[in-house]
Structures are given as C-alpha cells and as structure tokens.
Amino acid sequence: MTYVDEGHGHREAARHFRVSPKSVNDPVKLRRETGLLTPRQQGNGGGHGKLVGVAGWLKARVMAKGEITLNELVAELAQTHSIAVHRATVWRMLRGLGLTHKKSPAGA
Missing domain, CATH: 1.10.10 (Arc Repressor Mutant, subunit A)
Structure with missing residues (x-):
C-alpha cells in the first residue's frame, strides 16, 4: 500500500513485488471504500434464508x-x-x- 501511496502505479507495484495486479488493486479498493484494510465478512451472514x-x-x-x-x-x-x-x-x-x-x- 505504501508503495502505491508514494505515487507508483498499481501495475508497477505488482511487477515490483512480483504479484498479480489484482493483489494490488483489491486492497487499494478496499481501503478506498472502507478506510481500512481489514477483510470484509465472508458469507451471507445467515439469519435470512428460506428456513x-x-x-x-x-x-x-x-x-x-x-x-x-x-x-x-x-x-x-x-x-x-x-x-x-x-x-x-x-x-x-x-x-x-x-x-x-x-x-x-x-x-x-
């Protein structure tokens, strides 16, 4: 994240750290949307199915x-x-x- 914050592009960061561009894009997008890097809750949360x-x-x-x-x-x-x-x-x-x-x- 810091690397991107310093002004480097997502693809450049991906090449630099030898990861896929998605591995850079997803955390950046998450932080932009939530302000945090904590993972979102997985699953549907339960409690609202047919049964x-x-x-x-x-x-x-x-x-x-x-x-x-x-x-x-x-x-x-x-x-x-x-x-x-x-x-x-x-x-x-x-x-x-x-x-x-x-x-x-x-x-x-």
Missing part, C-alpha cells in the same frame, strides 16, 4: 420422529409450509441447529 421462519418446526419435527430423512423433511416443508428447498439446504439448517445425523450401529 429461518420454520427452524423451530424443523427441530421439533426431527426430535419427534427421530429417523426422518432429509427427503421426507423436504416433502413435508413443501406440503405444510409451501417452501421448496433442496435437501442440502435442510441439512445445513439442521447442522446449524446442532442436529447431526449418526447412523446406528448394526444390531442396535
């Missing part, structure tokens, strides 16, 4: 039935709440709620 409103229902449903499959949950969500989601979305929500899936050992 947020039914998180309690999902948890209760899994706790009540126990051996329910993701496909069954997807079908029930579509039927009872008119929410169409992929089973991976349901799995991410369940994982976020602390509900993991462990197969029972044979004969248990």
Whole structure:
C-alpha cells in the first residue's frame, strides 16, 4: 500500500513485488471504500434464508420422529409450509441447529 501511496502505479507495484495486479488493486479498493484494510465478512451472514421462519418446526419435527430423512423433511416443508428447498439446504439448517445425523450401529 505504501508503495502505491508514494505515487507508483498499481501495475508497477505488482511487477515490483512480483504479484498479480489484482493483489494490488483489491486492497487499494478496499481501503478506498472502507478506510481500512481489514477483510470484509465472508458469507451471507445467515439469519435470512428460506428456513429461518420454520427452524423451530424443523427441530421439533426431527426430535419427534427421530429417523426422518432429509427427503421426507423436504416433502413435508413443501406440503405444510409451501417452501421448496433442496435437501442440502435442510441439512445445513439442521447442522446449524446442532442436529447431526449418526447412523446406528448394526444390531442396535
């Protein structure tokens, strides 16, 4: 950053430090927009997906039935709440709620 602040161009700085021009442009742009060089938060922040409103229902449903499959949950969500989601979305929500899936050992 200091090298660019001293008046050198972005491409010149990239050549000087043997990095890509993008590695120079991105921090310069970040500092211009935010005034800082701290990285932006990654991800979407959570808390606003399709399943947020039914998180309690999902948890209760899994706790009540126990051996329910993701496909069954997807079908029930579509039927009872008119929410169409992929089973991976349901799995991410369940994982976020602390509900993991462990197969029972044979004969248990």
